Amino acid sequence: MKILVAVKRVIDYNVQIRVKEDGTGVVTDNVKMSSNPPDDNAIEEAVKIKESGKASEIIAITVGEEKSQETVRKALAVGADRGILVKAEGIIEPLAVAKVLQKIVDKEKPDLVFMGKQAIDDDCNQTGQMLSALLNWPQATFASKIEIKDKALEVTREIDEGLETIEVNIPAIVTCDLRLNEPRYASLPNIMKAKKKPLEILNASDLGVDTAPRVQQIKVEEPPKRKAGIKVANVAELVNKLKNEAKVI
Amino acid sequence: MSSLLIAEHNNKEIKSFTLNAITAASQIDNDLHVLLIGNNCGEVAKSLSEIPAIKKVLHVEAPYYENYLAENFAPLIVKVSENYTHIVSSANTFGKNLMPRVAALLDTSQISDIIKVISSDTFLRPIYAGNAFATVKSNDAKKCITIRPTSFEPCEITGGSAPIEKVESMEEFSQSKFIKREEVKSDRPELGTARVVISGGRGMQNGENFKLINAVADKLNAAIGASRAAVDAGYISNEHQVGQTGKVVVPDLYIAVGISGAIQHLAGMKESKIIVAINKDGEAPIFSVADYGLEADLFEALPQLLEELNKLNTIQK
Ligand SMILES: Cc1cc2nc3c(=O)[nH]c(=O)nc-3n(C[C@H](O)[C@H](O)[C@H](O)COP(=O)(O)OP(=O)(O)OC[C@H]3O[C@@H](n4cnc5c(N)ncnc54)[C@H](O)[C@@H]3O)c2cc1C
Numbered sequence: 044m045k046i047l048v049a050v051k052r053v054i055d056y057n058v059q060i061r062v063k064e065d066g067t068g069v070v071t072d073n074v075k076m077s078s079n080p081p082d083d084n085a086i087e088e089a090v091k092i093k094e095s096g097k098a099s100e101i102i103a104i105t106v107g108e109e110k111s112q113e114t115v116r117k118a119l120a121v122g123a124d125r126g127i128l129v130k131a132e133g134i135i136e137p138l139a140v141a142k143v144l145q146k147i148v149d150k151e152k153p154d155l156v157f158m159g160k161q162a163i164d165d166d167c168n169q170t171g172q173m174l175s176a177l178l179n180w181p182q183a184t185f186a187s188k189i190e191i192k193d194k195a196l197e198v199t200r201e202i203d204e205g206l207e208t209i210e211v212n213i214p215a216i217v218t219c220d221l222r223l224n225e226p227r228y229a230s231l232p233n234i235m236k237a238k239k240k241p242l243e244i245l246n247a248s249d250l251g252v253d254t255a256p257r258v259q260q261i262k263v264e265e266p267p268k269r270k271a272g273i274k275v276a277n278v279a280e281l282v283n284k285l286k287n288e289a290k291v292i
Numbered sequence: 293m294s295s296l297l298i299a300e301h302n303n304k305e306i307k308s309f310t311l312n313a314i315t316a317a318s319q320i321d322n323d324l325h326v327l328l329i330g331n332n333c334g335e336v337a338k339s340l341s342e343i344p345a346i347k348k349v350l351h352v353e354a355p356y357y358e359n360y361l362a363e364n365f366a367p368l369i370v371k372v373s374e375n376y377t378h379i380v381s382s383a384n385t386f387g388k389n390l391m392p393r394v395a396a397l398l399d400t401s402q403i404s405d406i407i408k409v410i411s412s413d414t415f416l417r418p419i420y421a422g423n424a425f426a427t428v429k430s431n432d433a434k435k436c437i438t439i440r441p442t443s444f445e446p447c448e449i450t451g452g453s454a455p456i457e458k459v460e461s462m463e464e465f466s467q468s469k470f471i472k473r474e475e476v477k478s479d480r481p482e483l484g485t486a487r488v489v490i491s492g493g494r495g496m497q498n499g500e501n502f503k504l505i506n507a508v509a510d511k512l513n514a515a516i517g518a519s520r521a522a523v524d525a526g527y528i529s530n531e532h533q534v535g536q537t538g539k540v541v542v543p544d545l546y547i548a549v550g551i552s553g554a555i556q557h558l559a560g561m562k563e564s565k566i567i568v569a570i571n572k573d574g575e576a577p578i579f580s581v582a583d584y585g586l587e588a589d590l591f592e593a594l595p596q597l598l599e600e601l602n603k604l605n606t607i608q609k
């Protein structure tokens with residue numbers, strides 16, 4: 044079985060982002076970048092499946108600028124076998140990413156595609172569902188547990204009401220929640236080894252995909268700030284304030 | 293121009309966020325129709341037809357529509373969408389799972405999780421866990437939009453009499469199968485719509501200690517939330533998680549207990565009207581968004597809170 048894992052390079056989740064003064068976006072210069080956290084869970088799951096002998100190859104793919112290679116290298120360092128960078132500039136919307144991934148799926152013919160449930164920069168939560176639509180494959184979104192059966196997966200999904208279990212036939216798309224597993228760290232020797240693993244570089248335009256945004260970003264601004272509050276001395280004061288000042292209890 | 297709202301329901305009742313989505317959708321376009329896909333859901337069709345904002349209910353039934361598999365819903369929505377400019381649903385796990393599948397089939401770039409309708413093609417949405425707001429304009433002919441339910445009031449539910457029109461079902465998608473849903477039944481208000489929410493974090497130390505939270509919640513008729521750390525540690529189940537990758541809540545009163553206030557948690561609660569933080573670390577970031585901060589050990593503060601609440605003659609419900 045072959046598993047394709049889509050990984051995105053994003054501003055590290057620990058960074059307090061800053062909005063650019065001209066309203067065109069957020070500051071990315073000299074800001075720490077990392078792989079999108081749930082994408083680490085997607086890679087981890089693929090590696091575990093390979094270690095259990097049920098997968099033969101893991102391909103990590105990203106769509107983005109040249110530097111996104113780092114994210115693919117990281118995936119290689121934790122166990123992916125080879126990588127693909129599909130180069131494209133600027134904001135690449137989920138629909139465009141899904142179209143690029145569709146082309147790669149047509150070429151590589153993976154049995155499974157693992158992705159994160161949500162990118163923590165655009166917070167779109169779309170790409171996996173879009174790819175499965177384009178391929179007409181089943182989708183198992185927000186996965187917190189995956190069990191491999193004969194030619195199918197049983198997936199536990201996190202939903203608003205609690206948990207849901209579905210069975211999807213292979214080939215399928217899975218989007219991963221952070222609770223799916225505990226991603227491992229790359230060891231230094233593995234980081235070195237990853238440098239020698241193959242990484243293919245393609246251009247989105249060569250694949251025939253137009254990645255120009257369809258949604259125009261008119262303005263990015265800071266959200267309204269909350270007024271600074273106060274510290275109360277004790278619980279009695281707290282309850283008094285809630286009752287008589289805020290009038291919420 | 294007409295908009296089509298995809299109703300969320302459990303075949304017996306409308307799910308409450310559908311009412312918020314109706315408000316958002318009618319701000320986009322007041323010729324609003326609703327598509328109800330389900331199984332034996334005639335009662336839901338009737339309730340929808342009584343909502344004044346709805347001009348028409350499209351109703352389709354089949355056994356395989358019972359469990360809202362996106363693979364079954366999406367092609368049907370695409371077919372029905374021919375006559376509509378906007379397809380709308382709420383940005384909860386129902387809409388998040390479904391809408392992108394529809395958008396891709398329509399070759400539309402979806403706009404997720406809007407918090408404001410600026411015009412019929414321009415919307416405001418949070419990005420980076422709510423640390424920035426983006427104003428975005430869709431240039432697609434057909435627009436697929438999910439709305440953040442807590443940013444819109446629920447609509448009126450009585451007084452309307454929209455016609456109900458039957459729609460033909462489509463073929464079943466055979467590659468996906470629903471197996472089971474484990475819903476946690478609770479007598480408490482729903483987290484997403486509760487007037488008061490009290491949440492516990494890693495500071496609670498274990499699941500057993502959540503009984504301290506429960507006692508206060510009982511008193512305040514509050515829903516119970518949690519940080520991701522508390523859910524990950526198994527103190528409480530996943531549907532309680534508040535934050536960037538959990539639920540967004542906007543109660544009148546949010547009480548964060550033993551929660552540090554990571555940006556991913558703030559993403560889910562910082563729009564609350566009044567925020568209270570109880571934390572023993574005076575430097576915890578949660579205090580920067582709290583209207584009332586109490587620097588204290590929660591194991592002392594929570595019993596005291598209950599005691600003080602017991603002294604009150606009346607408590608708002
Ligand atoms: C991609 C991504 C998405 C995420 N999504 C979410 C999300 O949706 N929701 C979410 O909540 N988190 C989310 N997180 C996790 C987030 O970054 C934090 O790790 C998490 O919110 C921390 O939870 P916590 O505040 O309970 O724990 P901690 O940060 O460990 O804080 C515990 C707090 O309890 C206090 N405390 C301890 N003992 C006591 C006591 N006896 N009395 C009083 N106070 C005490 C401590 O002072 C401390 O401030 C996400 C992370 C990532 C990377």
Ligand SMILES: Nc1ncnc2c1ncn2[C@@H]1O[C@H](COP(=O)(O)O)[C@@H](O)[C@H]1O
Pocket residue numbers: 049050051052079081082104105106107135137140157158159160161162163165166167168169170171
């Ligand atoms: N540019 C990209 N390159 C590779 N994968 C991506 C890219 N954008 C999104 N993805 C994948 O799609 C998931 C969901 O992203 P989104 O729909 O943007 O929230 C991410 O977790 C990734 O797995």
